[in-house]
Amino acid sequence: MSSMHxxxxxxxxxxxxGVGKSNVSIxxxxxxxxxxxxxxxxxxxxxxANIDILLGLTPKRNLEDVLAGECSLLDxxxxxxxxxxxxPASSGTQxxxxxxxxxxxxxxxxxxxxxxxxxxxVIDTAAGISDSVISFVRASQEVLVVVCDEPSSITxxxxxxxxxxxEYGVDRFRVLAxxxxxxxxxxxxxxxxxxxxxRFLDVSLQYVGNIPFDETVRKAVQRQxxxxxVSPRSKAALAFKQLAEKVDLxxxxxxxxxxxxxxxxxxxxxxxxxx
Numbered sequence: 001m002s003s004m005h006x007x008x009x010x011x012x013x014x015x016x017x018g019v020g021k022s023n024v025s026i027x028x029x030x031x032x033x034x035x036x037x038x039x040x041x042x043x044x045x046x047x048x049a050n051i052d053i054l055l056g057l058t059p060k061r062n063l064e065d066v067l068a069g070e071c072s073l074l075d076x077x078x079x080x081x082x083x084x085x086x087x088p089a090s091s092g093t094q095x096x097x098x099x100x101x102x103x104x105x106x107x108x109x110x111x112x113x114x115x116x117x118x119x120x121x122v123i124d125t126a127a128g129i130s131d132s133v134i135s136f137v138r139a140s141q142e143v144l145v146v147v148c149d150e151p152s153s154i155t156x157x158x159x160x161x162x163x164x165x166x167e168y169g170v171d172r173f174r175v176l177a178x179x180x181x182x183x184x185x186x187x188x189x190x191x192x193x194x195x196x197x198x199r200f201l202d203v204s205l206q207y208v209g210n211i212p213f214d215e216t217v218r219k220a221v222q223r224q225x226x227x228x229x230v231s232p233r234s235k236a237a238l239a240f241k242q243l244a245e246k247v248d249l250x251x252x253x254x255x256x257x258x259x260x261x262x263x264x265x266x267x268x269x270x271x272x273x274x275x
Contacts, residue, residue: 011140015156017127019148020178025124031244033082037119040085045126047097049089056224059088104135139261141253177210186210211239
């Protein structure tokens with residue numbers, strides 16, 4: 001790879017809390033690292049951080065300190081399972097949930113200092129459709145929408161897709177069904193979402209598969225470990241590996257899209273024809 005290779009940026013989102021976004025983010029990141037990719041995982045639930053808790057890590061500093069100018073992004077990064085680099089958020093800090101557009105832009109630009117050290121940035125977004133969720137999703141190259149078998153999961157995922165599409169022109173989404181009881185259940189969830197989205201919106205949804213419901217995931221969470229590490233032969237772990245293999249084949253970004261995005265300087269410098 002050239003020194004100016006683009007970074008793949010994936011926002012893991014869903015609209016609703018409780019669909020397993022953080023678990024998906026962690027295990028996808030670890031699987032990509034096991035495949036030889038240099039992965040950073042951003043906890044983008046800025047006021048209610050949980051990646052560090054899920055992995056039993058104790059950050060001394062977090063994104064709040066970076067925003068305050070007290071340290072750099074490199075200073076706060078922790079090493080997680082499989083060698084992934086974790087960027088922790090703050091917990092119980094209301095002002096971090098109320099950042100303005102300039103502060104979001106500052107955070108996104110701060111990532112440029114690590115661009116030559118990573119191949120993939122996975123962003124675990126907060127639940128809901130707050131400004132921070134929208135900022136991070138729009139600044140990403142790929143949007144992975146996680147759904148589960150609850151009516152509110154589908155309606156909330158649709159609300160998120162609708163907002164991103166109608167207000168911000170995002171028109172391509174990948175869909176992952178989580179905690180499914182069968183492969184068919186995952187496909188059915190995707191079909192429900194597709195029927196309504198493609199009828200009312202100008203969007204393209206792509207199904208990337210399902211992660212089966214697996215008791216070993218809950219046991220791994222209780223141990224503050226990634227299931228792909230503690231139970232690598234479990235149904236869920238094998239499904240996460242399959243997901244990572246698909247993600248690794250997604251095309252890399254080649255040109256800037258004209259709005260705030262992660263690592264945009266790599267896209268500009270990587271394309272001499274771009275001004």
